[in-house]
Amino acid sequence: MRNLPDLLMRDAALAAATNGIVIVDATQPDLPIVYVNQGFERLAGYRADEVLGRNCRFLQGADTDPLAIVEMRTAVAEGRGAKVVLRNYRKDGSPFWNEVVLSPVTDGERIVNYIGVQLDVTERRQAEEQVRFLAYHDPLTGLANRARVEERLADAIRDAGRVGHQVALLYLHLDHFKDINDRFGHGAGDELLRQVTERLTGIVRPRDLLARQGGDEFLIALCDVPADAAAVAAEVAERVTETLRPAFLIAGEALELSASVGVSAYPDDAA
Ligand SMILES: Cc1cc2nc3c(=O)[nH]c(=O)nc-3n(C[C@H](O)[C@H](O)[C@H](O)COP(=O)(O)O)c2cc1C
Structure with missing residues (x-):
């Protein structure tokens, strides 16, 4: 050869x-x-x-x-x-x-x-971008996840503190979400979470942070509030209630939903 x-x-x-x-x-x-x-x-x-x-x-x-x-x-x-x-x-x-x-x-x-x-x-x-996205986002809603919240909150509190501003937090919990999952199945529950996300997105400013903490829990961080963060948070909590008031159309049915909202403010409530 x-x-x-x-x-x-x-x-x-x-x-x-x-x-x-x-x-x-x-x-x-x-x-x-x-x-x-x-x-x-x-x-x-x-x-x-x-x-x-x-x-x-x-x-x-x-x-x-x-x-x-x-x-x-x-x-x-x-x-x-x-x-x-x-x-x-x-x-x-x-x-x-x-x-x-x-x-x-x-x-x-x-x-x-x-x-x-x-x-x-x-x-x-x-694939790398997808991995990076999933590390910091909830795949169902595309919102920031807990890991992202921890990072962003630490930054937001530090930045606000530098200029004497505050950060207000709203913790949302959807009432009776489990019943919806049980009655209509997880697909319907997922669809409801997506629709809730869409409505909440409509009431926060781009510089605020809207996150899904897991299950039926959401968090809104109002970054960089000049003063009276607790009062501003209470106003936004009102807007949350309003935006969730109209019925959601899920699996052909109109569902009423409410949320329990807790608020806290930095530095006011900081330990
Ligand atoms: C062998 C060789 C291969 C190159 N291949 C690419 C390439 O595939 N894609 C690219 O964007 N630039 C490539 N470059 C870079 C550009 O030719 C150029 O060097 C670069 O744009 C910087 O120079 P400039 O600022 O004058 O444009 C290559 C350069 C060399 C020397």
Whole structure:
């Protein structure tokens, strides 16, 4: 059996790679592309003849992180390698997360080429974002969860304290929620929680915190109240009662719901 000559074998390996591989000429101004493999053509949707002679920045767009671009620019200026993950765009305009590894190639004296290896890490990114979201949110309602409340509250109390402001807390508990679950099933209970969330969202300001503490318990933190947090909380508690007053349409039935609301204020009630 005969082996292919080295160069042919390396060509075949480059063509077979699933990563994008780009080689640029580092002796020319603006690093023109001199080679892309099929992996790059598949990844970016451009044919080789459309990109030869161009700088790779044509893959960037409005949402590309400028810091990642600076990191690549600095690495090239310093003649070192780099690894970045950044938003790039295919020829058809669709975005993807591109993990780019840059490596300089020298002829023994100076850098003559740079090799870029690209990997579409969109799915990995989305999974990471999902994990991050779930760590701090309740999947049913999309509201902040207990862990997020602990973090945000500590920040809000500190920020308010700095300027002599207060934070008011409302603890909501839906009355007889268990009966609804028992009578109509958990699907209906879930739907009710979503509808309650929608109504509560309508009465808080964007800078306030609305959270689901678990089960049928919600929390509203009114951040940055200039004064009289207890009175402001009482007003909002009134609004909560009002917004929950109209019947909810669940499983074809109009259900009445009420909530018990407890209030406290920082620093007034702080231990
Ligand atoms: C070999 C090589 C491959 C590159 N691949 C990409 C890439 O896939 N996506 C990208 O956005 N930038 C890529 N770049 C970075 C850009 O070509 C450019 O270096 C970067 O935008 C910083 O320079 P600028 O500020 O002049 O645009 C690559 C650079 C080199 C040297």
